[in-house]
Amino acid sequence: MDATEFRELMSTEGLGLLDSLPPFDSQADVVRTVATLRKAGHSPGLVAAVLSQSKLRARAVAKFGPFAERMLFTEAGxxxxxxxxxxxxxxxxxxxxxxxxxxxxxxxxxxxxxxxxxxxxxxxxxxxxxxxxxxxxxxxxxxxxxxxxxxxxxxxxxxxxxxxxxxxxxxxxxxxxxxxxxxxxxxxxxxxxxxxxxxxxxxxxxxxxxxxxxxxxxxxxxxxxxxxxxxxxxxxxxxxxxxxxxxxxxxxxxxxxxxPADSPDVELGELGEYLYEPDGAVIRARLIGDLARGIDARMISDQIAYLSTDAAVETPFAVGFRITETLPLDERAIKKRLQTLGIGTLEIKKRGVDIDPAQFRAKLSLKGNDKATLFLTRVAGKRVALLAQRV
CATH class of the missing domain: 3.40.50.150 (Vaccinia Virus protein VP39)
Known part of the structure; x- marks a missing residue:
């Protein structure tokens, strides 16, 4: 927003017009709205300014809740x-x-x-x-x-x-x-x-x-x-x-x-029935070891931020998955198994392997009504694919 556009917006006419608009609807006919406001005598610059603010206010609800209704914004701000x-x-x-x-x-x-x-x-x-x-x-x-x-x-x-x-x-x-x-x-x-x-x-x-x-x-x-x-x-x-x-x-x-400082990792152990993906804040803070000790979990491979347990646990610090199958990290084998299971919706996560999930997904020809999560990772240093369901 430049200074001229801002001055128009901050006028009595501009703020009144902004507050008179209904909540922004991305599906609304914007062309018709612009035409209606122009027909009412509002300048092109003012119409553009108030519609831009209306859109920003709608987006801002995710950050500011109901306070967004009376605030002004810039895109970058x-x-x-x-x-x-x-x-x-x-x-x-x-x-x-x-x-x-x-x-x-x-x-x-x-x-x-x-x-x-x-x-x-x-x-x-x-x-x-x-x-x-x-x-x-x-x-x-x-x-x-x-x-x-x-x-x-x-x-x-x-x-x-x-x-x-x-x-x-x-x-x-x-x-x-x-x-x-x-x-x-x-x-x-x-x-x-x-x-x-x-x-x-x-x-x-x-x-x-x-x-x-x-x-x-x-x-x-x-x-x-x-x-x-x-x-x-x-x-x-x-x-x-x-x-x-x-x-x-x-x-x-x-x-x-x-x-007090980065926490030491826990020992490596066998892959259990459940896999836990620590929250990104836990990973960035390097507190994976403390989380693992808190939920009685073990690491599945060096330098891989996944944890495993034998029983399901509740924690706000990680998302849990129940492992249903362990597969070789082979595109053709995975594609065949997913087709057999009728999995058409697949969430792909990867750590410790050099694979582009988007390119990998494109080769799977997914069809079916079921859904699953696929982990492409390493267990005890070996590349594997883990088929799982969210807990």
């Missing part, structure tokens, strides 16, 4: 925004640390600032993009304890702030920036603040773990089995004795595995 339920946990850390005033550097559309303001923490959001800063100011307008500044995060005077939250920009337009020195602000800048103030730094979950400083809390967070972020926490915002954490959020609620 929504994509990068913290989910509100995760932002609330971030805010809770500062509250528990006794922090009453936080600088949110690189606040984007204001998701984390929203969560901080909602629990009566004074927050100043800083955003270098002018339009995004204005959108954040709109989203935070209901809160008298929140302000937004259009500025460079590295130029902000932190005197008077008791805590800092940073979400460094890791893209330049559509291009992902690989070097942390090129992020805005840079990783070194963010971590340097953490050395003197209670600080949280939001990073991508796949970051090189060697970049994580010693003595901090690193928490990988997954929502509905999707690993959404790595939070690196400093000072009073970190918990004593916790160096690694896997926070898993889903229909079960919130569950967490914590440890």
């Amino acid at each position: 929504l994509e990068q925004a913290t989910r509100l339920k995760v932002a609330a946990l971030h805010a809770g850390r500062f509250r528990d640390a006794g922090v009453t005033r936080v600088a949110d550097l690189g606040c984007g559309i204001g998701a984390d600032a929203l969560a901080l303001a909602a629990i009566d923490i004074r927050v100043t959001g800083v955003e270098r993009d002018e339009v995004t800063a204005a959108i954040a100011a709109y989203n935070l307008a209901p809160f008298g304890n929140a302000t937004i500044e259009h500025a460079d995060a590295t130029a902000v005077d932190l005197d008077g702030f008791e805590g800092v939250y940073l979400d460094p920009a890791r893209r330049n337009d559509a291009r992902r920036l690989a070097d942390p020195a090129d992020w805005s602000p840079s990783l070194d800048f963010a971590f340097a603040i953490g050395e003197r103030l209670p600080t949280g730094v939001k990073l991508g979950p796949g970051i090189d773990r060697d970049l994580i400083p010693a003595g901090v809390e690193a928490q990988w967070v997954s929502v509905d089995r999707d690993v959404v972020e790595l939070g690196v926490w400093f000072g009073a915002a970190a918990r004593p004795g916790v160096g690694r954490s896997a926070l898993v959020i889903g229909d079960h609620g919130t569950a967490e595995l914590t440890a």
Whole structure:
């Protein structure tokens, strides 16, 4: 969204028109809607702006719930925004640390600032993009304890702030920036603040773990089995004795595995009747060994993040499967067996083998009404295919 489009949207006419639209429906006749709005006398630019916002609001419900109905977004801002339920946990850390005033550097559309303001923490959001800063100011307008500044995060005077939250920009337009020195602000800048103030730094979950400083809390967070972020926490915002954490959020609620450091793996053992795939947050945090010990499971092969048990167990930290057959990892043998069983819907998972699941699936000529999961992996170092059903 450019500044001209934003000004049209923020007019009395624009906001009124946006709020008058019914919830966005992807199946609706958009051409007819545009024609109706143009016939009512609205300019082409305004119509485009309000329809774009209506679409973004519909997408934002997954992250913001009913709050999305009164918020404004940019495409990039929504994509990068913290989910509100995760932002609330971030805010809770500062509250528990006794922090009453936080600088949110690189606040984007204001998701984390929203969560901080909602629990009566004074927050100043800083955003270098002018339009995004204005959108954040709109989203935070209901809160008298929140302000937004259009500025460079590295130029902000932190005197008077008791805590800092940073979400460094890791893209330049559509291009992902690989070097942390090129992020805005840079990783070194963010971590340097953490050395003197209670600080949280939001990073991508796949970051090189060697970049994580010693003595901090690193928490990988997954929502509905999707690993959404790595939070690196400093000072009073970190918990004593916790160096690694896997926070898993889903229909079960919130569950967490914590440890002082990476946990050692368990011993290898025989393949049992059940196979468990650890949540991605558990894998990223390298707490697979602690999970295995907690559910009395064993590893099936070196460096393979699958666990096996002889009995079904309940855990929020892994998805369970009952193994129905062990097959040679041979395309023709697997294809023949799947056809015999009438399996037409197949979920393919792989670890430890150099196979493209999409290409492999295309060669199976799946037909039938039954469904299954196929694991392409190694057991005791040998390549196998495991046919399974979800527990």
